[in-house]
Amino acid sequence: MITKNWEGKVILAVEDDEISLEFLKELFEPYKTILLSTNNGQSAIDICKSDPTIDLVLMDVQLPVLNGKEAMKEIKKLHPELPIIAQTAFAMSGDKEAYINDGFDDYIAKPINVQELLSSVEKFLG
Numbered sequence: 001m002i003t004k005n006w007e008g009k010v011i012l013a014v015e016d017d018e019i020s021l022e023f024l025k026e027l028f029e030p031y032k033t034i035l036l037s038t039n040n041g042q043s044a045i046d047i048c049k050s051d052p053t054i055d056l057v058l059m060d061v062q063l064p065v066l067n068g069k070e071a072m073k074e075i076k077k078l079h080p081e082l083p084i085i086a087q088t089a090f091a092m093s094g095d096k097e098a099y100i101n102d103g104f105d106d107y108i109a110k111p112i113n114v115q116e117l118l119s120s121v122e123k124f125l126g
Helices: 018-031 041-050 068-078 095-102 114-125
Strands: 010-014 034-038 054-060 084-088 106-109
Touching: 010 018, 010 041, 018 034, 018 114, 034 041, 041 054, 041 068, 054 068, 054 114, 068 084, 084 095, 084 114, 095 106, 106 114
Parallel strands: 010 034, 010 054, 054 084, 084 106
Antiparallel strands: none
């Protein structure tokens, strides 16, 4: 049952893995969000510069052209209030605190736990 009211919210998914991106598209479709996507950190910055409607960024950390951490720092210079959630398959103990200390607003380990991701998104879009 869909209880979250995210209709019309704009989420930018920065993900270079097609399967992960498809997963996110299917996951957010029932919530009627607008899911934009790109596959590298530099284009994520460019999109955030040109589109002020973005409500949330889901940022893979391992990206081509410019990694997620560097892209997040540049986006935060433009939009300090824009929530950016780090996502990484290279998860280790203590990573969440390290990513939040680096400037991310939250952190999700891959493989993504759906409830954990939805709870994190709810914190920022709820």
